Amino acid sequence: MSGNAALAEAAILSGCTHYFGYPITPQNELTEYMAMRMPGAGGVFIQSESEIAAINMVLGASVAGARSMTSSSGPGMSLKQEGVSYLVADELPAVIVNMMRGGPGMGNISAAQSDYFQATRGGGHGDYRTVVLAPGSVQELTEVVPLAFDLADKYRSPVIILGDGMLGQMMEPVDFDGLVRPADYDKSWALTGARGRPAQAIHSLIFDTRLQEEHNWKLQRKFRLIERDEVRYETYLADDAEMIVVAYGSGARIARGAIKRLREENLKVGMIRPVTLWPFPMKALQEMAKTVRDFFVFEMSAGQMVEDVRLALEGQGRIHLYGRPGGVVPTPVELYRIVSRHYHQAR
């Protein structure tokens, strides 16, 4: 299956009943799969008039208590940011997929990781964060989807799945057998009509300045809790490594190929692959910095994730960067050469 279709199927198996989306490449297989599959699954598919409408339909469905989702790519994600900000402020769960492409502007449809800042820094207006999950394979895409719906419901906040055109469109075998539909959380906050209970409201307008600050602190406490409990990452050949590559998503796949070659030459290079880009595995990197001096950041953007690595290491270790902005996807051989050069220079 393509990553996009696998993601859509995983969403339905995870209990997503409402999908709203607007076509944009390279994620159209996801929207098309939903159009085909959702009605038979008893759910709702609407092709919206815009990305803005899609995210607001998601918000409405979430208000009414449904597991809802939308998906897009860079330019469309920019339009969705208004809705993401409202979802956070209203404390509403939702899952939003961004299959990144090269930007800024129209850019092109080849894979890139150019929306790292937008995804991990909030993206819309206001002081907030969203959980960002960055799978590295089609199989892992299907694994982060139930996790995304679970975290969204658990924390009552939108969760972003950050893939890219390569991950979305590549075909790989997928096994859905292990997919467990996330448990249902209490949704007594949902608007269902005030039958047998007092009327309730969901809004983010808070006129009283003190109450506004209080609400913001409440959100911030939630973000701290997420930072404490929800960090996820994977390591690869890291135990004896003298240089650690930091890469995520498709970038990590490329890095894995490069590291295999480096290991064949007995260069002690390993990897840490953040699965949650926010919260970022700060402590894991700090631990590694106790024994490893060199950290090689590889990203398909000019230097966004490297800022989180710097923040994590707080001046420890040496940071090397190979960041390639949207356009051409680097090859494992190319990365192998560059890491190898840095490795030898560092010795």
Next chain:
Amino acid sequence: MKTVYARPKLLKEAHFHYCPGCGHGVVNRLLMEVIEEMDLAGDAICVAPAGCGMLLYNYFEIDVVEAAHGRGAAVATGVKRVRPRNLVFSYQGDGDLAAIGAAEGLHAANRGENITVIFVNNGVYGMTGGQMAPTTLLDQVTTTTPTGRDAALAGHPVRICEVFSMLDGASYLERVAVNRPAAVVKAKKAIAKAFRRQLDGAGFSLVEILSPCPVNWKMGPLEACRWIDEVMVKQFPLGVFKEVPC
């Protein structure tokens, strides 16, 4: 003693934030009267806007969600698609529906989304202090049309009922006013009909309500009510623009 006039139970005992002579209070009351009379308090879900109607949850004893500016029809779509048996209506002003949310409103109508839009048209941006709305009349003075709205510069007033009447998905469209007792009675009937039709599954309904905004029109309340009859209805004639049999 017989009670002939009382506050609808669904209208909370809160002070309206509306300016003196504003029509929003009348529309708010009508909505709660209709929902109470139709016994829909446990079914209704209101989508409140940004703008003068943004505090509806402080006044309505029904479930309310606040939408971002212009997104009411999209949010209502999401709610309704999850809860098709509930009465779902969005409450939107002229800037909200006819400018920033024109796409969301038009496409909800075009899909025949089984929701109701209560569209309060007072020809001006009230909450932000009296700027030009898409429905501001030609030559009308606002803070952003200080010498009057000039079509060459700012285009023409948008007639939502007329525009939406061209959409096959729209099922019921009526323009009413709340400037005179008789008009208010008609407005209430239109709201009740729109809600009844939604419950019958007739599809998209919209009630446009011409509403006075004396403060931003720089008029007295009575003068504002007269201005609707004498000037505003020439651009926005009252009546039913579409009623598909159901």
